[in-house]
Amino acid sequence: MNHIEADPSSSMVPDSVASILPDSVKATLKYVKKETSTNYLLQRHYENTAFIAAGLAARVDNHTVPQVQLYFESGLVHDVGKSDPEIFSLIGNGRALSEEESSVVQQHPSIGYTVALEHGVHIDIAHVVLYHHVWWDGNGYPSTITPHQNISDMVWCVELADAIEASMDPNRIYRHPLTPVKMVQDISAGMGTHFHPKLHHTLHLWYESIQGQTQTDDPSWELFMDTVRSDALKFLL
Numbered sequence: 232m233n234h235i236e237a238d239p240s241s242s243m244v245p246d247s248v249a250s251i252l253p254d255s256v257k258a259t260l261k262y263v264k265k266e267t268s269t270n271y272l273l274q275r276h277y278e279n280t281a282f283i284a285a286g287l288a289a290r291v292d293n294h295t296v297p298q299v300q301l302y303f304e305s306g307l308v309h310d311v312g313k314s315d316p317e318i319f320s321l322i323g324n325g326r327a328l329s330e331e332e333s334s335v336v337q338q339h340p341s342i343g344y345t346v347a348l349e350h351g352v353h354i355d356i357a358h359v360v361l362y363h364h365v366w367w368d369g370n371g372y373p374s375t376i377t378p379h380q381n382i383s384d385m386v387w388c389v390e391l392a393d394a395i396e397a398s399m400d401p402n403r404i405y406r407h408p409l410t411p412v413k414m415v416q417d418i419s420a421g422m423g424t425h426f427h428p429k430l431h432h433t434l435h436l437w438y439e440s441i442q443g444q445t446q447t448d449d450p451s452w453e454l455f456m457d458t459v460r461s462d463a464l465k466f467l468l
Contacts, residue, residue, distance in 0.1 A: 243278045243460060244307075248467050252304060255351040259308045262350065266314035270323050273313065276396060279456060281306030284392035285463035287430070290437050291384065299466040305359040305389050308352065312343025312360065337372040340364055355385055363390045366425045387427035391434065394418060394426070399452055411438065412449045 242249070252260075267273050281303045288294050288302035313322060318339050321332050328336065344361035348354075362382055365371040369380070376382070398417065401408040409417060415438050422431040442448055444458050 242274070243282075245464070245468075248303075248464070252307075253353070255353070256304045256308060256356070259311055259347060259350040259352055262346065263308070263311055263314050266316070267319055270319070273310070273322075276400065277307050277310060279396045279400070279459075280309060280389065280392045282456070282460045282463045283395050284389045285466060286459050287388050287392055287433055287437050288385075289463070289466050290433050290440070291388070296466055299463075301353070301355065302385055302388060303463065303467060304353075305356045305385055306392055308343075308347060308356060309359055309363050309389050309393060310339065310343065311346050312339030312341070314346070315339065315342045318342070337364070341373045355383060358383060359386050359389045362386045363393055365390075367427050368424045371425075384427075387430060388433075391418070391426055391430055394421075399455070401452055408452065410449050411441070411452075411455050 249257075263277070264274070284306040285299050285303040288299045313319060313336075315338075318336050321328060321336055340361050340363060344357055347357040347360045352360075361373075362376075363386060364373070365376055365382070365386075367387070369376050395414060395418065397403065398406075398409045398414045399411065415434065418426065418434060419431060422428045422434075440462065441450070441455065441458050444462065445454055447454075450458070
Protein backbone atom coordinates (compact mmCIF):
# COMPACT_ATOMS: atom_id res chain seq x y z
CA MET A 232 0.00 0.00 0.00
CA ASN A 233 1.46 3.36 -1.03
CA HIS A 234 2.11 6.20 1.37
CA ILE A 235 -0.12 9.23 1.06
CA GLU A 236 1.34 12.11 -0.89
CA ALA A 237 -0.07 15.35 0.49
CA ASP A 238 0.65 19.04 0.38
CA PRO A 239 1.83 19.85 3.92
CA SER A 240 -0.02 23.17 3.84
CA SER A 241 -3.32 21.75 2.62
CA SER A 242 -6.37 20.65 4.56
CA MET A 243 -8.90 18.01 3.59
CA VAL A 244 -11.64 20.00 5.34
CA PRO A 245 -13.47 22.21 2.80
CA ASP A 246 -13.64 25.94 3.54
CA SER A 247 -17.43 25.65 3.61
CA VAL A 248 -17.14 23.28 6.58
CA ALA A 249 -14.21 25.02 8.30
CA SER A 250 -16.05 28.35 8.20
CA ILE A 251 -18.96 27.07 10.30
CA LEU A 252 -16.87 25.45 13.03
CA PRO A 253 -17.40 26.99 16.49
CA ASP A 254 -14.89 29.68 17.40
CA SER A 255 -13.61 27.49 20.25
CA VAL A 256 -12.79 24.66 17.84
CA LYS A 257 -11.18 27.08 15.40
CA ALA A 258 -9.03 28.48 18.21
CA THR A 259 -8.01 24.99 19.30
CA LEU A 260 -7.09 24.02 15.74
CA LYS A 261 -5.08 27.23 15.37
CA TYR A 262 -3.16 26.28 18.50
CA VAL A 263 -2.57 22.76 17.18
CA LYS A 264 -1.34 24.02 13.82
CA LYS A 265 1.04 26.48 15.48
CA GLU A 266 2.59 23.77 17.66
CA THR A 267 2.67 20.95 15.09
CA SER A 268 3.09 22.68 11.73
CA THR A 269 6.09 20.50 10.85
CA ASN A 270 4.05 17.27 10.99
CA TYR A 271 1.30 17.33 8.35
CA LEU A 272 0.63 13.61 8.92
CA LEU A 273 -0.66 14.46 12.40
CA GLN A 274 -3.06 16.95 10.81
CA ARG A 275 -4.17 14.23 8.42
CA HIS A 276 -4.86 11.95 11.37
CA TYR A 277 -7.08 14.55 13.04
CA GLU A 278 -9.02 15.15 9.84
CA ASN A 279 -9.37 11.51 8.85
CA THR A 280 -10.58 10.62 12.35
CA ALA A 281 -13.12 13.45 12.19
CA PHE A 282 -14.55 12.28 8.86
CA ILE A 283 -14.73 8.66 10.05
CA ALA A 284 -16.42 9.71 13.30
CA ALA A 285 -19.00 11.73 11.38
CA GLY A 286 -19.70 8.81 9.05
CA LEU A 287 -20.17 6.43 11.97
CA ALA A 288 -22.34 8.91 13.87
CA ALA A 289 -24.62 9.34 10.88
CA ARG A 290 -25.51 5.66 11.23
CA VAL A 291 -26.26 5.73 14.93
CA ASP A 292 -30.01 5.73 15.51
CA ASN A 293 -31.69 9.14 15.94
CA HIS A 294 -28.55 11.22 15.40
CA THR A 295 -29.36 14.64 13.96
CA VAL A 296 -27.15 16.69 11.64
CA PRO A 297 -25.99 18.96 14.52
CA GLN A 298 -24.96 15.85 16.47
CA VAL A 299 -23.00 14.50 13.51
CA GLN A 300 -21.26 17.87 13.27
CA LEU A 301 -20.35 17.67 16.96
CA TYR A 302 -18.76 14.24 16.40
CA PHE A 303 -16.80 15.74 13.51
CA GLU A 304 -15.56 18.61 15.69
CA SER A 305 -14.54 16.13 18.39
CA GLY A 306 -12.51 14.14 15.90
CA LEU A 307 -10.69 17.26 14.76
CA VAL A 308 -9.40 18.07 18.25
CA HIS A 309 -9.30 14.65 19.96
CA ASP A 310 -5.48 14.51 19.94
CA VAL A 311 -4.80 18.16 20.81
CA GLY A 312 -2.64 16.93 23.71
CA LYS A 313 -0.06 15.67 21.22
CA SER A 314 0.75 19.33 20.58
CA ASP A 315 2.58 19.38 23.90
CA PRO A 316 6.25 20.05 22.95
CA GLU A 317 7.70 17.03 24.76
CA ILE A 318 5.05 14.65 23.44
CA PHE A 319 5.26 16.09 19.94
CA SER A 320 9.01 15.57 19.86
CA LEU A 321 8.59 11.93 20.92
CA ILE A 322 5.90 10.97 18.41
CA GLY A 323 7.78 12.64 15.58
CA ASN A 324 11.20 11.08 16.11
CA GLY A 325 10.63 8.16 13.74
CA ARG A 326 11.55 5.36 16.14
CA ALA A 327 9.94 3.00 18.62
CA LEU A 328 9.46 4.52 22.07
CA SER A 329 10.84 3.24 25.34
CA GLU A 330 8.44 2.32 28.15
CA GLU A 331 9.22 5.60 29.90
CA GLU A 332 8.64 7.59 26.72
CA SER A 333 5.36 5.77 26.08
CA SER A 334 4.22 6.76 29.57
CA VAL A 335 4.89 10.40 28.68
CA VAL A 336 2.91 10.13 25.44
CA GLN A 337 0.02 8.54 27.34
CA GLN A 338 -0.41 11.80 29.19
CA HIS A 339 -1.70 13.48 26.02
CA PRO A 340 -5.42 12.99 26.80
CA SER A 341 -5.08 14.74 30.18
CA ILE A 342 -2.96 17.54 28.71
CA GLY A 343 -5.35 17.87 25.78
CA TYR A 344 -8.35 18.08 28.10
CA THR A 345 -6.80 21.10 29.83
CA VAL A 346 -5.95 22.74 26.49
CA ALA A 347 -9.45 22.13 25.14
CA LEU A 348 -11.10 23.68 28.19
CA GLU A 349 -8.72 26.66 28.03
CA HIS A 350 -9.95 27.29 24.49
CA GLY A 351 -13.58 27.04 25.55
CA VAL A 352 -14.65 23.93 23.67
CA HIS A 353 -17.94 22.22 24.47
CA ILE A 354 -17.58 20.04 27.57
CA ASP A 355 -18.73 16.97 25.62
CA ILE A 356 -15.87 17.50 23.17
CA ALA A 357 -13.44 17.97 26.07
CA HIS A 358 -14.56 14.60 27.44
CA VAL A 359 -13.74 13.00 24.09
CA VAL A 360 -10.23 14.45 24.35
CA LEU A 361 -9.86 13.06 27.87
CA TYR A 362 -11.40 9.60 27.45
CA HIS A 363 -10.69 8.53 23.85
CA HIS A 364 -8.06 5.98 24.97
CA VAL A 365 -10.19 4.43 27.72
CA TRP A 366 -11.51 0.96 26.97
CA TRP A 367 -15.06 -0.29 27.42
CA ASP A 368 -13.84 -2.85 29.99
CA GLY A 369 -12.20 -0.15 32.10
CA ASN A 370 -8.61 -0.48 30.89
CA GLY A 371 -6.69 2.06 28.83
CA TYR A 372 -5.27 5.44 29.76
CA PRO A 373 -4.67 8.09 31.08
CA SER A 374 -6.37 6.24 33.96
CA THR A 375 -8.55 3.21 34.39
CA ILE A 376 -12.27 3.60 34.92
CA THR A 377 -15.04 1.50 36.35
CA PRO A 378 -16.13 -0.89 33.59
CA HIS A 379 -19.09 0.50 31.65
CA GLN A 380 -18.77 3.86 33.41
CA ASN A 381 -21.22 6.44 32.12
CA ILE A 382 -19.20 7.85 29.21
CA SER A 383 -20.97 9.45 26.25
CA ASP A 384 -21.67 7.71 22.97
CA MET A 385 -19.54 10.37 21.29
CA VAL A 386 -16.48 9.27 23.24
CA TRP A 387 -16.93 5.65 22.20
CA CYS A 388 -17.57 6.60 18.58
CA VAL A 389 -14.50 8.86 18.26
CA GLU A 390 -12.39 6.22 20.00
CA LEU A 391 -13.53 3.73 17.36
CA ALA A 392 -12.84 6.22 14.55
CA ASP A 393 -9.36 6.87 15.97
CA ALA A 394 -8.62 3.13 16.00
CA ILE A 395 -9.92 2.66 12.46
CA GLU A 396 -7.68 5.44 11.16
CA ALA A 397 -4.64 4.27 13.10
CA SER A 398 -4.99 0.64 11.95
CA MET A 399 -5.22 1.53 8.25
CA ASP A 400 -2.96 4.55 7.88
CA PRO A 401 0.04 3.54 5.73
CA ASN A 402 2.22 6.18 7.36
CA ARG A 403 2.44 4.57 10.82
CA ILE A 404 6.02 3.53 11.60
CA TYR A 405 5.17 0.96 14.26
CA ARG A 406 2.80 -1.31 12.36
CA HIS A 407 1.88 -2.49 8.90
CA PRO A 408 -1.41 -1.01 7.69
CA LEU A 409 -4.44 -3.25 7.64
CA THR A 410 -6.73 -3.58 4.67
CA PRO A 411 -10.29 -2.36 5.30
CA VAL A 412 -11.59 -5.93 5.56
CA LYS A 413 -8.87 -6.91 8.06
CA MET A 414 -9.52 -3.70 10.00
CA VAL A 415 -13.19 -4.59 10.39
CA GLN A 416 -12.27 -8.11 11.51
CA ASP A 417 -9.71 -6.94 14.07
CA ILE A 418 -11.87 -4.19 15.52
CA SER A 419 -14.91 -6.48 15.65
CA ALA A 420 -12.84 -8.84 17.80
CA GLY A 421 -12.33 -5.99 20.27
CA MET A 422 -16.03 -5.22 20.72
CA GLY A 423 -17.01 -5.66 24.36
CA THR A 424 -13.44 -5.27 25.63
CA HIS A 425 -11.79 -2.32 23.89
CA PHE A 426 -14.85 -0.91 22.14
CA HIS A 427 -18.46 -0.38 23.13
CA PRO A 428 -20.32 -3.53 22.01
CA LYS A 429 -23.28 -1.64 20.58
CA LEU A 430 -20.97 -0.12 17.94
CA HIS A 431 -20.49 -3.55 16.34
CA HIS A 432 -23.64 -3.15 14.26
CA THR A 433 -22.81 0.49 13.48
CA LEU A 434 -19.33 -0.45 12.24
CA HIS A 435 -20.65 -3.12 9.89
CA LEU A 436 -23.52 -0.98 8.63
CA TRP A 437 -21.09 1.86 7.90
CA TYR A 438 -18.52 -0.38 6.19
CA GLU A 439 -21.18 -2.06 4.04
CA SER A 440 -22.14 1.43 2.87
CA ILE A 441 -18.49 2.13 1.97
CA GLN A 442 -18.29 -1.16 0.06
CA GLY A 443 -21.45 -0.32 -1.84
CA GLN A 444 -20.20 3.12 -2.81
CA THR A 445 -16.76 1.88 -3.89
CA GLN A 446 -18.18 -1.26 -5.52
CA THR A 447 -15.39 -3.36 -4.03
CA ASP A 448 -15.17 -5.53 -0.94
CA ASP A 449 -11.71 -4.32 0.08
CA PRO A 450 -10.94 -0.81 -1.26
CA SER A 451 -7.51 0.79 -1.10
CA TRP A 452 -6.75 3.23 1.72
CA GLU A 453 -6.96 6.18 -0.68
CA LEU A 454 -10.31 5.10 -2.16
CA PHE A 455 -11.59 4.25 1.31
CA MET A 456 -10.82 7.71 2.72
CA ASP A 457 -12.06 9.53 -0.39
CA THR A 458 -15.38 7.73 0.04
CA VAL A 459 -15.47 8.33 3.79
CA ARG A 460 -14.95 12.08 3.27
CA SER A 461 -17.59 12.28 0.53
CA ASP A 462 -20.02 10.31 2.70
CA ALA A 463 -19.49 12.50 5.77
CA LEU A 464 -19.76 15.77 3.86
CA LYS A 465 -23.37 14.92 3.01
CA PHE A 466 -24.13 15.59 6.67
CA LEU A 467 -21.72 18.48 7.21
CA LEU A 468 -22.56 20.83 4.33
